[in-house]
Amino acid sequence: MERARAPGTQGDPERLPGRRELLAGAAAAAGLLLLGCRGETVDVRDQAAIAAGGSRGYAGPALDLAFWTGFTGGDRGPMERLIARFNREHDNITVRMSVARWGDFYQKLPAAVDSGHGPDVAVLHADQLATAAAHRTILPLDDVTDALGLGAGDFSRTLWDAGVFRGRRYGIPLDVHPLGLYYNRTVLADAGIGDEALPRSRRDTMAVLEQLKGRGVQGSWVSPALFTGGLMFQSLLWQFGGELFSEDGARATFDSEAGVEALSFMLELIQRGYSPRNVGQDADSIAFTNNRNAFIWNGIWMLNIYGSIPGLRWGVLPVPTIGAERAVWANSHNLVLPRQPASGQGRLKASVVFVDWLSRHSLEWARAGMVPARREARESAAFRRMTEQAIFAEQIPVVRFPPAIAGIDAVRASTLDLAVNEAVLLRAAPREALGRAAREADALLADNLRKFGRTL
Structure with missing residues (x-):
């Protein structure tokens, strides 16, 4: 979570100088996107429905999933250990994490998605979800969370609501910081x-x-x-x-x-x-x-x-x-599904399997110095033994996020x-x-x- 960095390097690396305008006209009104050099037309609503199928598990051929994050500091090791465990437990899915400093990450992600070369899963801060959603860089996840049976009761109302933009859900909270x-x-x-x-x-x-x-x-x-x-x-x-x-x-x-x-x-x-x-x-x-x-x-x-x-x-x-x-x-790290080209839609099911697994293992992520978003993790005896994280967690009823x-x-x-x-x-x-x-x-x-x- 290198949003703030070690003494001597702290700052706000999440500057977004290159905001791209939304696609206009009838295509945007219909929710259709023309994807860069591939010229493929994808309906984001169909993608969300396909992604929801991942809640039933992935039984397809072996594949690699690209997972992009900004975890370049002390949080990188804990996430790498989680990914290694996931890979051991899933014979047909191999997750490979790519990391970049958050400032570079937020410029790289939309360009990669528009060119049809974006990741399968990514992590975004809660205060970046609205911009990514407006650019249609990420998929709405309402069908996914419904299929997974997730709701505010699994997190907290504030954390859950932070993933919503214009009435649709775009992020599943992993932690709160x-x-x-x-x-x-x-x-x-x-x-x-x-x-x-x-x-x-x-x-x-x-x-x-x-x-x-x-x-x-x-x-x-x-x-x-x-x-x-x-x-x-x-x-x-x-x-x-x-x-x-x-x-x-x-x-x-x-x-x-x-x-x-x-x-x-x-x-x-x-x-x-x-x-x-x-x-x-x-x-x-x-x-x-x-x-x-x-x-x-x-x-x-x-x-x-x-x-x-x-x-x-x-x-x-x-x-x-x-x-x-x-x-x-x-702020909060949220798991998101970037928009995929038509040829990559089958990967969405496997992506949801990984997102669901990672969300359910957020207690282990707390060792990176986070408060896990999942209520069951925060209420566990193991988390209460993390004395300092537990003190930060006392503030969850009063945390405030920048507006969406x-x-x-x-x-x-x-x-x-x-x-x-x-x-x-x-x-x-x-x-x-x-x-x-x-x-x-x-x-x-x-x-x-x-x-x-x-x-x-």
Whole structure:
């Protein structure tokens, strides 16, 4: 899950600069796609029905399935072990995983699918499903999940709903990866602060940071980058009752009073001296590992990274509730079926066998530092023994995902992320930065509506 990477390389590799427009005219209206150089016409509804047949198992000739992911880091090994086990258990299906950095992956996948050379199965983040669905890069999975008997009760309502775009399902959640509050035990102990003072609320947070400041420690560094400042802002926005965008994808709403309040809180940490100014990329995490920073809002993807550093004493909690309600940013890896050329439709049955198997074995995937999406895995005794993952899992009732709006990731990256950066670097007041970004976002959203149509 290299969406956020190790200190020194963190960032947002999921920029999507090359958005392709939807096919137009009668073919698009009928749900038909002309597939690049092969010139084959495929009805995505027929493909979904064919894929549903995979729930009955695959008894055809031996074949290889191409599985594309962005698991280039510490999550690659656990997935490779899962695939090896699947291959041992299935004589007639061999899965071969290809990996690429997420930024490259999201540019490569649609081009490969359109040329008729895409993978059989892939992994997409929940916030990328809408764009991929609008481009018809991936298949609707309603028939598949019905055949597999899957529903919200097998996951959680929030996780399940995150896979829906315009009333149709496009993803089956494999995991959920939210932010958490990491704390450095050495820094706190040196300041005479025990576990009873660990922050759960705004009052707790300010009290412990003031105590740390009295001992000469700037205890909560605020990053101007998406990882982790931008994700912290989104969590705070939801905690203060705000939303990123309108439900129909027509308007930015992050410049609301809730947004101003959220960004103002981040600035308050700097202005009160709890964070240095001009925190560089990854400097908050590097300071944490060097026992110079007490707290960091960071993702579950850091569990294995921090756990591998000799001598680093740390723990994790749910993010504190700074606003009026509990909420935390999260994302989710989803299993998807890319559109296939007519000649490859028979492979869909085998693909569903693999997707179903992988979903049912998500407990083993948790060892990559994830919270498994399947409820039965999260409620197992084996998962509860994964102490830190289980703490992250406590937040599932309050996790929030970016809205299912096609092209929204690119809009956010070129507007909101820049506004947070500008404000945290004290170059603009929160209201000014967010207002300007919202106006720019509205123009981009209008362009999205012309390309993709309304979300609702």
